[in-house]
Amino acid sequence: MSAHVLLVEDNPEFIRNLEEILTDLGHEVRTAPSCAGALLAAAGWLEVALVDLKLPDGDGTSLAAQLKDASPDCEVVLLTGHASVESAAAAVRAGVWAYLMKPLSTPDLLATLDKAVRHVKSQAEKRELTRRAQMAEKLAAVGTLTAGLSHEIRNPLNAAALQLTVLERRVHKLEPTVQRPLLQPLTLVRDEIRRLEHILQDFLQFARPSPLTLRPTPLKGLLEKVWAFLETDAERRGVRLEFSCERAPVLPADEDQLRQVLMNLSLNALDAAGPDGTVRLSCEDDAHHADFVLLQVDDSGPGVPEDAGPRLFEPFFTTKANGSGLGLPISNAIVSQHGGQITVGRSPLGGARFTVHLPRS
Ligand SMILES: Nc1ncnc2c1ncn2[C@@H]1O[C@H](COP(=O)(O)OP(=O)(O)OP(=O)(O)O)[C@@H](O)[C@H]1O
Numbered sequence: 001m002s003a004h005v006l007l008v009e010d011n012p013e014f015i016r017n018l019e020e021i022l023t024d025l026g027h028e029v030r031t032a033p034s035c036a037g038a039l040l041a042a043a044g045w046l047e048v049a050l051v052d053l054k055l056p057d058g059d060g061t062s063l064a065a066q067l068k069d070a071s072p073d074c075e076v077v078l079l080t081g082h083a084s085v086e087s088a089a090a091a092v093r094a095g096v097w098a099y100l101m102k103p104l105s106t107p108d109l110l111a112t113l114d115k116a117v118r119h120v121k122s123q124a125e126k127r128e129l130t131r132r133a134q135m136a137e138k139l140a141a142v143g144t145l146t147a148g149l150s151h152e153i154r155n156p157l158n159a160a161a162l163q164l165t166v167l168e169r170r171v172h173k174l175e176p177t178v179q180r181p182l183l184q185p186l187t188l189v190r191d192e193i194r195r196l197e198h199i200l201q202d203f204l205q206f207a208r209p210s211p212l213t214l215r216p217t218p219l220k221g222l223l224e225k226v227w228a229f230l231e232t233d234a235e236r237r238g239v240r241l242e243f244s245c246e247r248a249p250v251l252p253a254d255e256d257q258l259r260q261v262l263m264n265l266s267l268n269a270l271d272a273a274g275p276d277g278t279v280r281l282s283c284e285d286d287a288h289h290a291d292f293v294l295l296q297v298d299d300s301g302p303g304v305p306e307d308a309g310p311r312l313f314e315p316f317f318t319t320k321a322n323g324s325g326l327g328l329p330i331s332n333a334i335v336s337q338h339g340g341q342i343t344v345g346r347s348p349l350g351g352a353r354f355t356v357h358l359p360r361s
Pocket residue numbers: 202264268269272299301302303304305312317318319320322323324325326327328329351352
């Protein structure tokens with residue numbers, strides 16, 4: 001099991017040897033000769049730190065406490081030349097995972113490191129499970145509420161849309177001079193009603209996800225349809241739309257729902273890319289899982305803000321003035337129903353890459 005390991009030691013030879021061993025074992029290793037360097041190297045990255053007790057700018061025990069403060073999920077192994085009861089007690093208070101005496105035996109060190117890594121990973125897994133359970137609860141609560149509310153809103157909204165059509169007809173019959181100043185507000189009201197209808201549709205879909213109808217679906221054809229839908233929109237916004245699909249697998253899928261997923265991801269990508277930006281839709285085999293196919297939506301925008309992280313898929317999380325924050329949670333639910341998942345990463349185009357992992361069967 002590999003991890004992000006930070007070595008904090010001021011003995012360059014020791015660092016070099018250990019770095020080599022750990023890198024060979026598949027760990028990603030960073031090194032720092034001092035407390036200050038360690039804090040910099042650890043930020044947002046650290047999983048396990050091996051820390052010497054005596055460092056040029058401070059002692060390892062207080063560094064351990066600072067590292068745990070900055071990354072509460074990491075574990076620290078202290079390395080020391082001479083142990084005393086006081087230093088051991090201080091180490092425990094600082095939340096140190098283990099305390100090893102020098103000279104170190106490599107097998108001991110590796111066994112301790114391995115335990116620490118397993119511990120960190122299992123904690124991370126537990127946290128992820130708790131997060132998912134909380135999200136499922138939230139989804140259920142939100143679902144019930146929105147279903148009720150949406151039905152209440154639908155009738156008056158339909159009535160308003162109908163009256164607006166009547167109004168539009170009457171206005172179009174008026175003299176041009178009387179008609180002209182009325183047209184713009186009418187268009188605005190029409191646009192707002194459309195927006196509400198769209199939100200309502202999202203809410204309902206979210207509250208009552210429709211069951212999947214699985215049919216053999218050629219992914220290339222699907223991507224082409226999405227592409228055709230987006231073309232005018234992209235052109236109007238000045239975004240370049242690219243498409244690549246070398247493999248053309250046919251999967252059991254609910255085509256309509258999958259198209260909605262790709263539309264949601266692509267519309268987000270168009271928003272993010274902005275004028276003169278690029279959005280690319282692609283389909284490829286999963287190099288890591290022969291049983292999966294990947295559908296990717298890349299954009300050249302600013303990327304997903306780091307602190308947004310897991311919140312992206314929470315209902316109503318949005319950073320847009322007009323967003324409802326339902327696009328991603330709906331997409332995620334549809335893809336999960338297919339037995340797949342959506343992941344987010346950095347795109348070679350510079351912005352975000354949303355990947356839909358779909359099982360072949
Ligand atoms: N390609 C992307 N690049 C950067 N940020 C993104 C991207 N896609 C999504 N996001 C972020 O995730 C948030 C949630 O996206 P989601 O599609 O769920 O809702 P939305 O786009 O805000 O509203 P809507 O319900 O209209 O889709 C967005 O507001 C945005 O902050």
